Amino acid sequence: MNKPTVAIVGRPNVGKSTIFNRIVGERISIVEDVAGVTRDRIYSSADWLAHEFNLIDTGGIDIGDEPFLEQIRLQAEIAIDEADVIIFLVNGREGVTDADEQVAKILYKTKKPIVLAVNKVDNPDMRDMIYDFYSLGFGEPYPISGAHGLGLGDLLDAVANDFPEPGAEEIEDDVIRFSLIGRPNVGKSSLVNAFLGEERVIVSDIPGTTIDAIDTAYEYDGQKYKIIDTAGMRKKGKVYENVEKYAVLRALKAIDRSDVVLIVINGEEGIREMDKRIAGYAEDAGKGVMFVVNKWDAVEKDDKTMNKFIADIRDNFLFLDYAPIAFVSAKTKQRVNTLFEKVKIINENHALRIQSSVLNEVIEDAVARNPAPNNKGRRLRIYYATQVAVKPPTFVVFVNDVEIMHFSYERFLQNRLRESFGFEGTPIRIITRARS
Ligand code: GDP
Ligand code: GDP
Numbered sequence: 211m212n213k214p215t216v217a218i219v220g221r222p223n224v225g226k227s228t229i230f231n232r233i234v235g236e237r238i239s240i241v242e243d244v245a246g247v248t249r250d251r252i253y254s255s256a257d258w259l260a261h262e263f264n265l266i267d268t269g270g271i272d273i274g275d276e277p278f279l280e281q282i283r284l285q286a287e288i289a290i291d292e293a294d295v296i297i298f299l300v301n302g303r304e305g306v307t308d309a310d311e312q313v314a315k316i317l318y319k320t321k322k323p324i325v326l327a328v329n330k331v332d333n334p335d336m337r338d339m340i341y342d343f344y345s346l347g348f349g350e351p352y353p354i355s356g357a358h359g360l361g362l363g364d365l366l367d368a369v370a371n372d373f374p375e376p377g378a379e380e381i382e383d384d385v386i387r388f389s390l391i392g393r394p395n396v397g398k399s400s401l402v403n404a405f406l407g408e409e410r411v412i413v414s415d416i417p418g419t420t421i422d423a424i425d426t427a428y429e430y431d432g433q434k435y436k437i438i439d440t441a442g443m444r445k446k447g448k449v450y451e452n453v454e455k456y457a458v459l460r461a462l463k464a465i466d467r468s469d470v471v472l473i474v475i476n477g478e479e480g481i482r483e484m485d486k487r488i489a490g491y492a493e494d495a496g497k498g499v500m501f502v503v504n505k506w507d508a509v510e511k512d513d514k515t516m517n518k519f520i521a522d523i524r525d526n527f528l529f530l531d532y533a534p535i536a537f538v539s540a541k542t543k544q545r546v547n548t549l550f551e552k553v554k555i556i557n558e559n560h561a562l563r564i565q566s567s568v569l570n571e572v573i574e575d576a577v578a579r580n581p582a583p584n585n586k587g588r589r590l591r592i593y594y595a596t597q598v599a600v601k602p603p604t605f606v607v608f609v610n611d612v613e614i615m616h617f618s619y620e621r622f623l624q625n626r627l628r629e630s631f632g633f634e635g636t637p638i639r640i641i642t643r644a645r646s
Contacts, residue, residue, distance in 0.1 A: 214373045217266040217289035220299035221282050221309035225329040228356035230267040253462045258366040271455040279312055284450050286316040295323045295372045302328040302339035314346045323372035326351045327365050332358055386557045389438035389464035392474035393484050397504040400540035430550040438464045470498035470556045477503040481526050489527050496602045498556035498636045499533040507539035556635030561600045569595055576626040585614040593645050602637045608645040615642040
């Protein structure tokens with residue numbers, strides 16, 4: 211469950227994002243002949259043989275206006291902080307450069323395993339290029355070619371070989387794991403403090419000064435919870451903590467490890483663009499989700515304020531219409547304890563299994579009441595449905611022709627399932643398959 215994390219570091223233009231794409235298996239980040247092109251995606255899950263891991267392209271974490279060397283230094287530090295294994299990437303065509311040595315100097319400071327990969331070794335004749343790089347002091351360099359996909363197998367074997375033993379604590383089934391995500395300063399660490407009833411996580415008025423706390427175990431009303439650490443909750447006064455991409459990276463990591471994600475919104479400030487981006491990640495991950503509007507104590511309100519806020523959330527987060535909304539104050543602790551109960555219900559819904567017979571009754575009934583309209587001159591027939599997965603609940607609906615299942619009809623079936631089974635706080639997925 212707790213997947214190892216691998217980070218790729220190296221100076222610009224050595225091929226980090228090319229390798230990232232190769233390993234992740236899609237062309238998702240932008241590669242161009244320009245150093246420092248912005249990348250969309252810097253974090254993804256990946257697998258190699260039986261190993262699943264998360265991969266970070268540290269080159270995509272742009273650190274504002276810092277000078278060149280400072281940028282790559284900070285990226286290397288992020289790799290050291292976030293990764294279990296580091297791939298140090300260099301360019302075989304250029305030999306060892308000063309910037310490579312700068313990166314190496316940072317990496318010497320960690321005990322984490324480092325695998326040195328020499329990129330742009332596009333054919334076997336070029337293998338001699340690797341020898342120069344022994345001088346960096348990271349042992350045997352692995353020749354690879356991101357452009358041609360060569361040598362990646364051996365590299366990933368070496369990386370997987372260095373994965374830490376899986377921790378035993380992650381197998382606890384009876385623990386609900388949740389995280390609080392949101393923009394800096396919305397009150398994530400204050401909420402954790404409020405949960406814990408003590409100042410375990412130190413909060414300050416200056417963004418970027420919260421320290422302490424990795425995951426926090428907590429028991430409430432006989433149920434065990436684990437609060438997964440996020441950006442804003444493990445601040446150590448590092449320069450890069452307020453870098454947006456870094457905050458996103460930490461949010462993604464936390465979402466990955468959570469059953470339920472609490473999207474924290476600052477009630478005083480209302481909904482901002484970054485809230486939507488963050489919520490989008492939670493939605494994509496298929497986790498249980500709820501909204502927590504914090505700082506409600508500081509909001510001037512009348513009898514319409516809460517409903518107006520709810521309408522705002524529904525307008526701005528159309529695809530999270532199943533996520534409940536709570537209004538709380540970490541400061542006064544108002545309604546903070548109700549969050550545990552909600553998280554528990556969402557977690558149950560996220561893992562809910564519906565009996566096939568009951569499921570098919572609901573589907574039959576839905577179809578009887580509202581038959582699928584003709585599409586492309588043909589009529590959709592639904593034979594039966596079955597639940598194939600939980601977390602999130604996923605249903606396969608067998609039909610005569612996949613092509614004529616319309617998005618709106620799928621949405622209708624989803625709504626019927628929600629009306630019948632609840633599913634508050636959890637996405638549900640419907641997959642249409644042709645009956646063979
Ligand atoms: P990054 O800045 O380290 O992420 O580097 P990029 O992945 O953006 O690659 C920089 C340039 O090197 C791009 O023009 C790539 O097409 C090129 N490149 C990447 N991998 C290889 C390779 O294996 N061989 C060759 N010849 N070029 C490569
Ligand atoms: P984080 O960056 O999301 O972890 O936010 P913090 O927990 O560090 O809180 C940021 C600031 O908001 C601090 O000054 C807190 O004291 C303040 N704050 C947090 N929760 C509340 C709340 O419920 N009400 C009010 N009035 N202030 C809050």
